[in-house]
Amino acid sequence: MKRWLSILSLVCSAAFAAEVRVNESGQIEAHGRDVRVFRGDASQPLFGSVVKTSDSVCFAAALPLAPGETYRIEIQTADGAWSTQRLKFKLPAAVAPTxxxxxxxxxxxxxxxxxxxxxxxxxxxxxxxxxxxxxxxxxxxxxxxxxxxxxxxxxxxxxxxxxxxxxxxxxxxxxxxxxxxxxxxxxxxxxxxxxxxxxxxxxxxxxxxxxxxxxAVDHTCPNPLRWQITAPKAGTRDPLVVRFDEPLDPSMLVSALKAQRGEGEVAGVVSVAADARTWSFTPVVGWTPGACVLKIDPLLEDLAGNNLLGPFEVDRDAPAKAAATTTLSFKVGG
CATH class of the missing domain: 2.60.40.1220 (Immunoglobulin-like)
Known part of the structure; x- marks a missing residue:
């Protein structure tokens, strides 16, 4: 229903100024004492509920309005007279995906x-x-x-x-x-x-x-010790930025890194660069000064499927060498 609201509101505002509008709930609002809504030239009004205030009225149809259909709206003004407006529920233009x-x-x-x-x-x-x-x-x-x-x-x-x-x-x-x-x-x-x-x-x-x-082929585990961390300043919502020495799995990066202070995880929003070489984290509230930890999911992969626990291809004759750490420390400065 919401997809049609903006279209219907636009048509109403252009045609009827402030007399008729459609609110976010899909209800028709009008300035007046009463309102009746008809589909096309029907003689019987649509079923629905009407809520009245001192200078306006709101109509909620029992069934959603139909795209492409014309509706007749009858509004009773303050002096008791009825006026009629018409609107057409327009279909949106088809937009090709990209x-x-x-x-x-x-x-x-x-x-x-x-x-x-x-x-x-x-x-x-x-x-x-x-x-x-x-x-x-x-x-x-x-x-x-x-x-x-x-x-x-x-x-x-x-x-x-x-x-x-x-x-x-x-x-x-x-x-x-x-x-x-x-x-x-x-x-x-x-x-x-x-x-x-x-x-x-x-x-x-x-x-x-x-x-x-x-x-070249890649059989090496990601190594967080080669990553670069740019720590934010206290009192700001500047992002914590981590730059990798190679592209990592962009989908996994959304949830694989967590900023943590003490035992609690810092709430915020993650952004991953298109080249999958940079991860950014913007907190919900400003940073407080002190030591923090970046926790890393050891299953985080690079593009060849190697994770922090071992390479995707295991050489039985050579024991896998896992990454040296799954945590990195950083300090929020003043």
Whole structure:
């Protein structure tokens, strides 16, 4: 219902000035002693409730107003006379969704495991393998590039795009038979079909093209001791900023780092840069001076799936070397 309120309010304010408006609850308000609302040229008014005040009246329809329908509003003025206004519930113009990618710019280790596609609207599901194509530098398609698992965010706007682990992990059958998805030192192109539609049936309308550069493979665990912390000043709501020496999983970063004072977690809002190399935290209230700790989820991954506990690929002959710490200290200065 709320999607239509702004449209209806706009039409009312333009046509009837201050005489009629629609409030945030979808109720019709008018200056006068009474109001009746009719659908089109119907002889019987809509069912609903009417609440009167000293100089205005509010009508709440029993059923939501219908988009595209014309309504007749009869208002009784202070002198007892009735005036009639008409309005049309206009349908909004269809807006095509757009898509972006993280991390961006997209420089990946050759053994990268996943990317994230971000859409501005919820998208149709179950079709992503037919809508996404990965091409090599020579223009040839990389067939079987993606894992068939389709993982969407709850709002249907973010797709986790898995590069097939069986091809990205060295020594397994798919890797040996078909080769890795990404070729080290080469450029690749990710294409999103223009025909991919939102859940409302509106297509992207234009093919989205993203360049992917593949660097060296990465089998090293993230190391927080190489991160740079910029501490805020006391009495401000300046962000706590952490800069990484490599891109980390942008989705996991939203919840993997926690600012803590004593035993309590500091409340605030997290922001992750598009390149996944910078994490920022803005507190709800101003910082107080003193020592704080940044707690790190040891499962936090880099783009190749290595986390603080060990690398994604385990060498049985060489024990995994985990990160040296899962906490970092910082001090809020005066």
């Amino acid at each position: 898509v972006s990618i993280t991390p961006s710019p997209t420089m990946l280790p050759a053994n990268a495991l996943k990317l994230y596609l971000h859409f501005t609207q919820p998208m149709e599901q179950g079709v992503f393998l037919d809508r996404i194509t990965l091409q090599r530098q020579d223009g040839k398609e990389v067939r079987g590039a993606f894992r068939e698992t389709e993982l969407w965010s709850p709002d249907g706007k973010r797709l986790t795009l898995w590069l097939h682990p069986g091809r990205q992990k060295t020594g397994v059958n798919l890797n040996l038979d078909e080769g890795p998805v990404l070729q080290e030192g080469r450029q690749h192109t990710l294409r999103i079909a223009a025909s991919w539609r939102s859940t409302t049936g509106v297509a992207l309308g234009k093919e989205a093209v993203f360049a992917l550069a593949a660097g």
